[in-house]
Amino acid sequence: xxxxxxxxxxxxxxxxxxxxxxxxxxxxxxxxxxxxxxxxxxxxxxxxxxxxxxxxxxxxxxxxxxxxxxxxxxxxxxxxxxxxxxxxxxxxxxxxxxxxxxxxxxxxxxxxxxxxxxxxxxxxxxxxxxxxxxxxxxxxxxxxx
Numbered sequence: 001x002x003x004x005x006x007x008x009x010x011x012x013x014x015x016x017x018x019x020x021x022x023x024x025x026x027x028x029x030x031x032x033x034x035x036x037x038x039x040x041x042x043x044x045x046x047x048x049x050x051x052x053x054x055x056x057x058x059x060x061x062x063x064x065x066x067x068x069x070x071x072x073x074x075x076x077x078x079x080x081x082x083x084x085x086x087x088x089x090x091x092x093x094x095x096x097x098x099x100x101x102x103x104x105x106x107x108x109x110x111x112x113x114x115x116x117x118x119x120x121x122x123x124x125x126x127x128x129x130x131x132x133x134x135x136x137x138x139x140x141x142x143x144x145x
Contacts (some may be wrong), residue, residue, distance in 0.1 A: 005128070008024065008030070009023070010022070010024075016037055017037045019045065020036045021035050021036065022035065029031070033046065035048050037128050045114060053085050055083070056128055057083045057099055057126075057129070058082065059127065059129055060128040061081055061126045061128070062079055064126035065079060069121055070122055072082075075108030077106045078105065079104070080103070081103045082101075082102040083100065085099075086099070086100065096135075097137065098136060098138070098139065099129075099137070101138070101141070103119050104145055105140045105142070105145065108144045111144070112134045112142075115144040119140050123138055123145075
């Protein structure tokens with residue numbers, strides 16, 4: 001049995017190119033967010049699975065990083081992560097090939113080398129990074145402000 005379980009749901013109506021759908025989360029924070037072929041493979045209005053994966057990874061990683069920093073007596077005053085989910089053509093379809101984490105932080109009691117070390121550790125330890133390990137290249141860049 002799981003210690004934690006979270007739910008989300010998706011609905012799709014129609015074929016791939018002409019259809020449309022919506023995504024919602026159990027918490028209600030995301031409710032009926034529109035997605036379509038245009039929002040996934042072009043630049044239409046709405047969301048897409050890769051954007052949501054990037055948001056989830058950015059959030060998970062940033063929480064992990066701040067927990068580690070604070071646990072070792074550093075003060076994570078403001079830590080921001082931009083995650084970029086990259087896809088490549090793979091045979092008849094596409095696959096997520098890379099996740100790029102761009103981390104900026106204002107953290108007390110640490111220098112750039114120390115911050116880099118924590119960023120690297122958090123990139124390996126956060127639960128979503130662990131799901132992707134072996135399947136998706138995860139890279140990171142860190143800048144202490």
